[in-house]
Amino acid sequence: MNHMPATSARFIDDYLLYLLARASHVVSAEFHTVLRRAGVAVPVWRVLATLSGSPGETVSGLADACLLQQPTMTKLLDRMVRDGLVKRLPDARDRRVVRIQMTPRGEAMVNDLLAGAKKHETEVLARHPDLDGLAIKDLLRGMIARHRRGKRAAA
Numbered sequence: 001m002n003h004m005p006a007t008s009a010r011f012i013d014d015y016l017l018y019l020l021a022r023a024s025h026v027v028s029a030e031f032h033t034v035l036r037r038a039g040v041a042v043p044v045w046r047v048l049a050t051l052s053g054s055p056g057e058t059v060s061g062l063a064d065a066c067l068l069q070q071p072t073m074t075k076l077l078d079r080m081v082r083d084g085l086v087k088r089l090p091d092a093r094d095r096r097v098v099r100i101q102m103t104p105r106g107e108a109m110v111n112d113l114l115a116g117a118k119k120h121e122t123e124v125l126a127r128h129p130d131l132d133g134l135a136i137k138d139l140l141r142g143m144i145a146r147h148r149r150g151k152r153a154a155a
Contacts, residue, residue, distance in 0.1 A: 031120045038113060043068060043076050048085065048102060048110035049117070056089065056099035085109060 012018040035045050046066040051057060057065070063073035077100060080086045085106035091097035102110070125133040 027124055030124075031117060034116050034120065035113070040109065040113065043072075044080060044085070045110075045113060047073075047076065047080060047100075048106055049114065051086065051100065051102040051106070052110055052114060054102075056101040058091075058097060058099060062100055080106070 008014075032042055035042060040048075043066060046068075047062060050062055050065045059073055059077065060070055062068075062077070063070045066073065068076070077086060077088070081088060083105075084103055086100050087103055089099045089101055091099050121133075125131065
């Protein structure tokens, strides 16, 4: 893999966490244009994409996956329930836990968007033929998993 040295003396220009966030922001902005044209807000997309293929998620699990605080997620879910995109159900094992599931209307909305997201991902990777998309995904999943294990061990 080619290593490009930082061309600036600014700290952030060679700081891994900034570079990860910036790359995500720049590439995601392209897909966010697709979402805007479809009239779908980014947080709604994240919830629907997270629920796609899932039997249901907890509110805290959705908040974590969608990069939102739990109170913000609760308000978003209130609107999505009102709009008929998701529904709240009691957990089968613990009635105190609420599970969020996508409705048929939510599934219909997200299906075209999922195809658009995969198309966008393919286009992004095609711009970087020197990068192995599967290896990048494995690396990022590994970073996330090790961070979570480290957080649990520290708690």
